[in-house]
Amino acid sequence: MKENPSGCSVEESMRILGGRWRLPLVSCLLDGPKRFNDLRRDVPGISQRMLTLDLRALEDAGLIRRTVYPGSPVKVEYALSEDGERLRPVVEVVKTFGLWLKARDGKL
Amino acid sequence: MKENPSGCSVEESMRILGGRWRLPLVSCLLDGPKRFNDLRRDVPGISQRMLTLDLRALEDAGLIRRTVYPGSPVKVEYALSEDGERLRPVVEVVKTFGLWLKARDGKL
DNA sequence: CTGGATCCATAGCGATACTG
C-alpha cells in the first residue's frame, strides 16, 4: 500500500504538461488572458502550428478557456480556466528550478 | 529584452525533466537510494532501455549519483544528489496536480 | 544483477504554404 501510485500521478501530469511548449504557454497565461498573436510573441520560438495544437490540447484538458469576440477581424482570447489556475504552483516551482539550473550551469 | 525569461527557465527545466519517465524516476528516488531492478519494479511500465538512458541523463545532469559496490553479482545504487534534492518540491507539486487531475476526471 | 547493442515504430516538432 505504500507502493507507487505516486509515480502514476506524475505520469498523468506529464501526459498533459509534457512536450516543449505546454508549460511555457501556461506560464505566459498566468499573467492574464492573451490573444493568439500575443502568445506567439510572448512564447519565443514557438511555431504557429504548435501554438494551435498545444492550445487545443490544453483547452480539451479543461485548463484553458477560449473566447471568440466576433468582428472584423475576429478577436480570440485565451485564458486559464479555474482548473488551469491550479497550474500556477506547478509553473512557479518549475520556473524556480529552471532558474537555479541556469545559475548552476552558468557558474561551472 | 524585458520579455519573458520566465518561460525560458521553464523550458530549461523541461529539457531535463521532459520525457515520460524522468520525473516518475526521480519521484521514486525521493524515498531513498535504490538499485536498478528496484527501479524497474517501482516504476511500472518502464523498459530496461529507458531506465538506463534516463538514469544516465539524470546522472549527467548532476541530479543523480551512481554508486557501484563490487562483488558478484555487482550491486549498483542510484540516489538523488544534493542537487537532485532540489527536485523534491517539483515532484511534490506535480504529483499533487496529477492526483487532483485524476480525481477530477474520475468524477466527471 | 546490471546493463549494452540493435532494430523498428511512433510522436513531437519545425517549415512552409494557404484560407476565411
Place this chain on the structure above:
DNA sequence: CAGTATCGCTATGGATCCAG
C-alpha cells in the same frame, strides 16, 4: 487576425537479444 493543411525530420520509446 487566427488559424488549417501538408511534408518530412528527429527524438523518444518499446522489443529483443547479448554480455560481463
